Amino acid sequence: MRVVITGGAGFLGRRLARAILERGRLTDAAGAVREVRELVLVDVAAAEGFSDPRVRSIAGDVTDPALVAAAIAADADSVFHLAAVVSGEAEADFDLGWRVNFDATRLLLERCRALPRPPKVVFASSVAVFGGALPDVVPDTQALAPQSSYGAQKVVGEVLVHDYTRKGFLDGRSLRLPTVSVRPGKPNKAASSFASGILREPLAGVEAVCPVAADTRMWLISPRRVIENLLVGHEAPPAAFTQGRSVNVPGISVTVAGMLGALRRVAGDAVAARVRFERDPAIERIVGSWPREFDAAYGRSLGMTADADFDAIVRQYVDDELRK
Amino acid sequence: MRVVITGGAGFLGRRLARAILERGRLTDAAGAVREVRELVLVDVAAAEGFSDPRVRSIAGDVTDPALVAAAIAADADSVFHLAAVVSGEAEADFDLGWRVNFDATRLLLERCRALPRPPKVVFASSVAVFGGALPDVVPDTQALAPQSSYGAQKVVGEVLVHDYTRKGFLDGRSLRLPTVSVRPGKPNKAASSFASGILREPLAGVEAVCPVAADTRMWLISPRRVIENLLVGHEAPPAAFTQGRSVNVPGISVTVAGMLGALRRVAGDAVAARVRFERDPAIERIVGSWPREFDAAYGRSLGMTADADFDAIVRQYVDDELRK
Numbered sequence: 001m002r003v004v005i006t007g008g009a010g011f012l013g014r015r016l017a018r019a020i021l022e023r024g025r026l027t028d029a030a031g032a033v034r035e036v037r038e039l040v041l042v043d044v045a046a047a048e049g050f051s052d053p054r055v056r057s058i059a060g061d062v063t064d065p066a067l068v069a070a071a072i073a074a075d076a077d078s079v080f081h082l083a084a085v086v087s088g089e090a091e092a093d094f095d096l097g098w099r100v101n102f103d104a105t106r107l108l109l110e111r112c113r114a115l116p117r118p119p120k121v122v123f124a125s126s127v128a129v130f131g132g133a134l135p136d137v138v139p140d141t142q143a144l145a146p147q148s149s150y151g152a153q154k155v156v157g158e159v160l161v162h163d164y165t166r167k168g169f170l171d172g173r174s175l176r177l178p179t180v181s182v183r184p185g186k187p188n189k190a191a192s193s194f195a196s197g198i199l200r201e202p203l204a205g206v207e208a209v210c211p212v213a214a215d216t217r218m219w220l221i222s223p224r225r226v227i228e229n230l231l232v233g234h235e236a237p238p239a240a241f242t243q244g245r246s247v248n249v250p251g252i253s254v255t256v257a258g259m260l261g262a263l264r265r266v267a268g269d270a271v272a273a274r275v276r277f278e279r280d281p282a283i284e285r286i287v288g289s290w291p292r293e294f295d296a297a298y299g300r301s302l303g304m305t306a307d308a309d310f311d312a313i314v315r316q317y318v319d320d321e322l323r324k
Numbered sequence: 325m326r327v328v329i330t331g332g333a334g335f336l337g338r339r340l341a342r343a344i345l346e347r348g349r350l351t352d353a354a355g356a357v358r359e360v361r362e363l364v365l366v367d368v369a370a371a372e373g374f375s376d377p378r379v380r381s382i383a384g385d386v387t388d389p390a391l392v393a394a395a396i397a398a399d400a401d402s403v404f405h406l407a408a409v410v411s412g413e414a415e416a417d418f419d420l421g422w423r424v425n426f427d428a429t430r431l432l433l434e435r436c437r438a439l440p441r442p443p444k445v446v447f448a449s450s451v452a453v454f455g456g457a458l459p460d461v462v463p464d465t466q467a468l469a470p471q472s473s474y475g476a477q478k479v480v481g482e483v484l485v486h487d488y489t490r491k492g493f494l495d496g497r498s499l500r501l502p503t504v505s506v507r508p509g510k511p512n513k514a515a516s517s518f519a520s521g522i523l524r525e526p527l528a529g530v531e532a533v534c535p536v537a538a539d540t541r542m543w544l545i546s547p548r549r550v551i552e553n554l555l556v557g558h559e560a561p562p563a564a565f566t567q568g569r570s571v572n573v574p575g576i577s578v579t580v581a582g583m584l585g586a587l588r589r590v591a592g593d594a595v596a597a598r599v600r601f602e603r604d605p606a607i608e609r610i611v612g613s614w615p616r617e618f619d620a621a622y623g624r625s626l627g628m629t630a631d632a633d634f635d636a637i638v639r640q641y642v643d644d645e646l647r648k
Contacts, residue, residue, distance in 0.1 A: 094491060132568065143467040145568060152487040156480050163476040167418060244456065244469060 001026055001034040004072050006062055007082035008041025011183055012226065016080060017041055019227045021052050027235050028077045029120045029171045042071040062104040072111045078120040078234060081108055086190035087128055087150035087286060094149055101153035109160055113169035121172040122234050123161045125154045125246065127219055129176060131289040138291040140248055140298040147289035158246045165245050175233045178221040178251030182317035191286040199263055199314060202274035203322065211280035214257040217292035221251040222313040229304040236302045243298050250306040253293035262310040325350055325358040328396050330386055331406035332365025335507055340404060341365055343551045345376050351559050352401045353444045353495045366395040386428040396435045402444040402558060405432055410514035411452060411474035411610060418473055425477035433484055437493035445496040446558050447485045449478045449570065451543055453500060455613040462615040464572055464622040471613035482570045489569050499557045502545040502575030506641035515610040523587055523638060526598035527646060535604035538581040541616035545575040546637040553628040560626045567622050574630035577617035586634040590642065
């Protein structure tokens, strides 16, 4: 089994890589469970911190055909396509967003199509494919209506994955990931960056700014759970995809006030008091266009699961990132 | 007012051109009604039969950036993008379909984005964007689920038109056209080609083969009506697009049996008897995935209308094509 992860040096990419290495085996497109012999991590920079001999790290631009061909060898079995320009950046730089989030995805699918054996492809999509007038709980049949270029690019990626799968060129699965919280590290240009920042910064003793109102409700998932669900999406047999290849991944629906309440319960009043509100209309517009809650029955039918509650998510962050 | 029609030498393109020349004026993106001074018809072959001095015909490949730049001058006001590889051909030749139906659309939108004044763009989309489990009457909020590459390419085109419009690069309108019947001329590689052939051939004294069952229900529009609705879609002010830039164009829902009944009433039993049934699973699969009827309330709110009934459509064909 040869597995490729684009965005492999990123936060989710590295965690996914560790989970795959630990697991050791995955199911290939023919339904056979096989040992992972090679794990290729592709990203703009080399993935660091891996001493496992199965890991090969490739640094380069995913919009470069030569890089994509080198990364996805002729005998590749599975590709997790996580590489993307985040929502805020794709909105600020239209051309960059379409080039990385769309052209690179197409290039990758074309490369997979050219392989002698059609590989599995797990495409990281997003709740940003939805927008406009939405019901309180979004059903799996909800029409897509992206309100950002990032969302539009994810829709187009899903349509490509669907058509390439339908034609038998590959075995694709597009997983619409909830906003991942708590991400470690630094803020990024995602419009949702604050959904980690308002937990992470106070826990590090630093003041954080929340750019949206306290009653803003979001659809969230923890880092551990999102990796589990990416693997569930990979492992599910083709016959299980009875409602198409795009899946709303289960999450939990929490308001910013609820997130800060969890922070207070886990870390105390002094920590939670480090968040102040300073609304940013550009971020409010993008985040406000995203669904606040999903039915996600289809994803659960595939075996995907959600976190118990946001307190558990905060404790997970403390355990994984602060106590090591 | 400078207007461009891609696919301008085709059946709909030529009719649209004639309608625009006759009308003489259109509303530009700023809302001003202006005289049409130039009408550029772009197609693989030069558009014939136009002596009007306002018409300029350009033959070439719409996937060629130089051609697109030449066709869409810096002061272009409106582009009707009708050029496409039809459904059956896009399914048979995956690369050709994506190149013409998607890459050329993107090239055209990029050219429009580069103009000093954002032009209006009317994109001819299709009911083939829908598929899967569909209600008897498809609402305007129905989720897209294309079951053919042609449908997938139209979805992606709509998403691009939506995002370019949202960013203010152009003023786009994607109109999902019902199957147009009765088309004159020869059969083409569209899966829906028979929906004209089973009327046109018998009326010309020729036997026709119907590849789908008599109870197959389709969403239809006459040539005259589709041109009217393309112009309504062009003329509608931006503020009227309250539910996004993709519009299900009104049509009528008729079974093949109903179409043949109309043929019998208009032209007699002997003519209708020239149709025999010989089912083609490939065509049945594609046509069977399309919606049979739409609510189309949004399109009607923009001022679009449907034909009265299929008898009127058959009579229109006889008047327009056989009595001239």
